[in-house]
Every structure is written in structure tokens, then in C-alpha cells.
Amino acid sequence: MDALNHLLTGFSHALTPENLLWALLGVLLGTAVGVLPGLGSSMAVALLLPITFQLDPTSAFIMLAAVYYGGLFGDSTAAILMNTPGQSSAIATTIEGYKMARRGRAPQALATAAIGAFIGAILSTSLVAFFSPAIIGLALRFGPAEYFALAVFAFIATSAVVSQSMVRGLVALGIGLSISLVGIDSLSGAERFTLGIPQLFEGFSIITITVALLAIGEVLHVAARAHTDDGHESMLRRSGTPWLSLADLRRTLPAWLRGTVFGVPFGVIPSGGSEIPTFLAFGTEKKLAERRARRGGRENEFGKGAIEGVAAPESAGSATAGTAMGALLGLGLPTSGTAAIMLAAFQQYGMQPGPLLFERNGDLVWALLASLFIASVMLLILNLPFAPLWARLLLIPKPYLYAGITVFSVLGVYAASSAMTDLWFMLLLGLVGFMMRRYDIPLAPVLIAVILGPVAESELRRALAVGQGDVTVLFGSAISVGLYAVLLLGGVIVAVNRIRARRRATATVPGSKAGAAS
Amino acid sequence: MTTDTSTTTPAPAPAAARPGWWQGRSELLVAALVIALAAFLAFQTAAMHVPPGVESPGPRFFPTLVTVFMFGVGIALAVQVIRRPARPAAGAPAAEAAAQTTPGGDADADAAGAGAPAGAAPAPRTDWKTVSIVVGSIVVFILLLQPVGWIVSAALLFFGVSYAMGSRRTLFDIVLSLVFSSVIQLAFVAGLGLILPAGVFGGIF
Incomplete structure (x- = not known):
């Protein structure tokens, strides 16, 4: 058991008081941003990035990964207690979770969510730890053409196949690619799109881009609606103990495991986050409950607060985090916005995630993987009994919350570069982020394009140079052909589903579903 | 999906007063x-x-x-x-x-x-006034950071954004803004060694 030995060494690195402290800080912060609606772990990671550069890389990544995991634990608290999902990964949980809370079963719902998130995180992290040799073996067979195929796969999957509107996803992709082009071309030394501004010779700083799009864009978006939104719904009172009865456990345990099964593959597919597996898990539980009821089994509680409807999406959501870390570390493939920012963080430290990372920075990788287990345990302890305490964060007045975020944004951007020009770029890109939010243009494709764009370009040019201009080299191996085939298949499935949905929509009363969609 | x-x-009915x-x-x-x-x-x-x-x-x-x-x-x-x-x-x-x-x-x-607060309800209009106060606060911050220093400019930014978002406890907000920017100055400059312009308080830190 090679992996087990590595992991044990990793634990010995991760269990130092200092690294435990960073993990604890990370999970606290991650839970906090998870609980607060409008803030997500990607924004938290972006704002932390400039600050973590003062730390040694292992501590920095332990903290960033803990934030990522924490967000997926904290997101269900406000969803259950206030009918407001903390991040989009908790929307599916909200549906049945809030109904459970209204029936006085809030403690059970919170416990189910916390344990579900824990199970998903632990199982998927274990999978990654023990299958990492296989992932690396696969990745070692990647040449320029395969890496280019992987980048194209990530671009198209996040922007076209997965996002709500294909055109808007592709617009986001284009914006990201355009941003990534700015700067001096690394292969030839040509100056591109800099307009002669020296601060742009190295391109836009990734910190400026992420802070602007995620934090400043969100602040402006909230400001645009600050005086039209109604206040939050009042919080439900919590009563009773969070113990799950045996009957509850018998229902939640299979749901947790089924949810994990949905989450695991979606961590590796660049789908921009965990909304899709959470909804798939939710839908499956609902169908199963209907079938059970038809067969004369247990009554179908969906619509009245079914505990399975909380268990499955939560474990699905956090299961994506584990495998997303695996794809990030082993393949260098970011599958969500948060993972993309972490990839940028690796690059800032001069490391390139991928198979070589395990060889060159093995200590760091295994300490990071070990700390993911530690962080999951911490999160379970922090969230199981204290969820109602976390919900008190929602009492922070909105003006101060967003004022604080703005100040932290300018602090991060300035601290990273000490250049005033970066602050102007931040404002400009923040306005772009605001515009994108207003028109429902997804942000994840931009981040992935900004980070993978240069990779895609250099691998493509390298492949073509090797093949001396022969385009067929791009399709020269089973891996790249396989990736394009999966992409094509995904595209066909999405297209068929869309046509079917359109037909169904026109068949039923038009407009009956429009309210939900618009 | x-x-x-x-x-x-x-589609909006053409009969109604057409926008x-x-x-x-x-x-x-x-x-x-x-x-x-x-x-x-x-x-x-x-x-x-x-x-x-x-x-x-x-x-x-x-x-x-x-x-x-x-x-x-x-x-x-x-x-x-x-x-x-x-x-x-x-x-x-x-x-x-x-x-x-x-x-x-x-x-x-x-x-x-x-x-969603936006579900079936009519789409919320973009509140350009609030947005411009926020953008204006950021612009003022960028212009003031070098000459005036972090504490004052960041406090102004905090105050500006919270005012834009509807906070009207002026005196409390001013104090809170100054405390917030000073705490950051202390924590990050003294603690983590980031470099922030000291400006008019240059001699103190």
C-alpha cells in the first residue's frame, strides 16, 4: 500500500500545530462564507490568495482547501433555517430542508446535512488518495495534443454543455480567453494587446481578475438591488437535540451513499461547481420515494420535508470537492471556479499541478490530502452541534458585510502588486463582473479560460510545431480522441434533452413553468 | 438539462402599452x-x-x-x-x-x-444611484491611497459602501470604518508584513 504510506507521512506533516491552525482558520472561514448568502468559497479563496503568499506553500494550500470544503458544509445552514441557500450548491437542499425545519425538525435536517457533507467529503477524498497512482499513470501519458484536448474539454464542458444558456457560457469563455491573451507571449516574446502599458507585460494579475470578478462584481450586483430586495425571511427557531433516530438513520444512510455516487464523477467533470450533481441526487431520491410509496412501502414525504431530500444533495455536493481536488492535483484540471483559483495559486508558487507535482512536491501534496481528512473532521465537529450558532452570522448588517468585502478586495489587490494600475484594472473588471451577473453570464468559464487559456495555447502550438503544421496530430492518440468523443456525446445528450424539454414545454400550458425559469 | x-x-402582449x-x-x-x-x-x-x-x-x-x-x-x-x-x-x-x-x-x-428574490416578481431595476456611489467610493479610494494613506482612504471606502447600501448611523459608521481600517493596518502590516501606504500617519507605524 504505497498510497497508505504516503498518506501516513502526509498526516505527520499535517498534524503539526501550525498546519492544524491554518486548517482550523480555513474551515472557520469556509463555513462562514458558506453560511452567508451571496458569498461563496470561490470569493473567499480569491480574497485570501494575496494574503496566503506570505505563508509557506503547504500551510497556504491547507488553508485554501479547508475553505473550499468549509463552504460546502456551511451552505446548508441558512438553506434549512431561512430558506436561503448559502451558495448555489445548497439550492437542492433548501427544497426539503426548509420544509423539515417548518415541521420542527430543523435540528435533524442540520445534522443530516452536516453528516452527509462529511460522508461525501471523506469518501471522495479517500478515493482520490488511493487512486492517485492511477490518475498519475494516466496523466503521464499526456503529451501536448492530449493536454490541449483536456483544456478544450474543460472549456466546452463548463461553458456550453453545463451552463444554462449555451451562448452566454461561450461568451464567458471568450471573455476569459481574451483576458488571458494579454501580455508578452511566452514562446516568442511578442508583445500582445498590452497597448504599451508596462504593467500589462505580464498580463492581468490573476488576483486582480478573480477579486474583481468575484468580489467587486458581487458587491456592485448587490448594490444594484440593495434597496429593492426584501429583507431576509425570519429565522426559524431551533428546538430539540440534533440526534437522528434509528428510523431516520435507516433512511439517510443509503441516501448519503447514493448522493456520494452522484457527486464523485462530477468532481472530475469540469461543470463549474456542484449544482448539477446535487440536483441529480435530489431528483433520484424523489423518484425512489415515489416508487416506494407506489409499492405500498413507506409514505412519500417529498414536499413535506423528506429527510432523504437533504441527505443526498449534501453528500453529493461535498463529494465533488474531494474528486475536484484529485483532478486538480493529478491532472492539473480545474473543474470549478474555486479549483481554478487554487490552480492559479499553485502557479504563483512556481508549481504546476499534474503528475510531476506528486514527484517534485510529494510532501506538500500528501500533507494537503491528509489535511483534507482533518478538515472534514473539524467541519463535522464545527457544524453538527453549532449550526444554529453559525446562523447568527446572518445578523451581520448587509452594508457592513459588503463594505468589509470591498475593503478586503482593495487590500488584496494592492498588497499583491503594490501598483495603482492594478486597482484601476480591478475596478474595470469588477464592472465587467457586474455586467455578467446582471445578464446571467456564468463566471466559472471565465476563470477556467483565464487559467487554462495560456496552457491551451502553448500546448496547441507545441503540438502543431511537432507535427509541422499537420492538424491530425491533435487527434493522434486514444486519449485525445476519447476526450473529444465524450464531449461530442455530452453535446448530443444536452441537445436532445433541450429539444425534448422544449417540446414538453409547448405541450403543457405555455408559461406554467416560465416563472421558475426566468 | x-x-x-x-x-x-x-412574450409581452403587443396590446398593452408597449414599452x-x-x-x-x-x-x-x-x-x-x-x-x-x-x-x-x-x-x-x-x-x-x-x-x-x-x-x-x-x-x-x-x-x-x-x-x-x-x-x-x-x-x-x-x-x-x-x-x-x-x-x-x-x-x-x-x-x-x-x-x-x-x-x-x-x-x-x-x-x-x-x-431567488427575482422569481416571479418583476425584475428588480438596476439601482444606478447605489452602484455609482459604490464605484465612486472605489475611485476616491484609489485616488487617495497614495497621498493620504491606508487608514483614511480605506475608512472612507468602508463608509462610502455602507452608506450606499443603506446604513444611516453616520457617527457609528464613521467610528466603525476607522476602527476597521486601523485593525487591518495593524494586523496585516505588523502581523503579516504586507506593505500599505502609511500616508499622513506615516510616523506612527
């Missing part, structure tokens, strides 16, 4: 910006100075692909907006994801009600 359910959105053609089509501005960006890329790519002796594919190759792509999606977006206007200026991305139909079907309505 059953995206694009907006196709079923009932301008631009109603629901303001996204054309986005399409125009994308096309303008594509034009900029095209112009700059053509004018790019390529160092001699670069083997092909050179530095112009990938930008050309991106330029073509940007023209394509910009036009596609324009066509889509013209053909299917009346997208209410969208609410939270939450609503978007919620609209993703679950295989179960009728969960959408629940989810939209849960996730």
Missing part, C-alpha cells in the same frame, strides 16, 4: 461589447509586431482563433437577444440554477421561490 426554458416565457423596443433587449449592449472586443483583438493581432525568426504557429495564431470565436459568439448573442427578448434582468444566479429542472419536474417552483 432543460435550460433555455425562457423560450416559453410569454420601447429596447425593453428586455438591453443585453444587446453586451453583444456589442463582445463584438467591439473582437474587433479590438482583430486590429491588434494584425498590427502585432512579431519578432523575426519565430517558428510557426507564431504568436498571432491563437489570438486569431479567439478573435474568430469572439465574433461568432457576439453575433450569436445578438441574434438570440433579438429573437427572444424580455429576459427580466436576472436575479440571483441561484434562480438560474434552481430553474434547472430536476428529473422530478415540479421541484422548480419550490426552488425558485426559495432561491
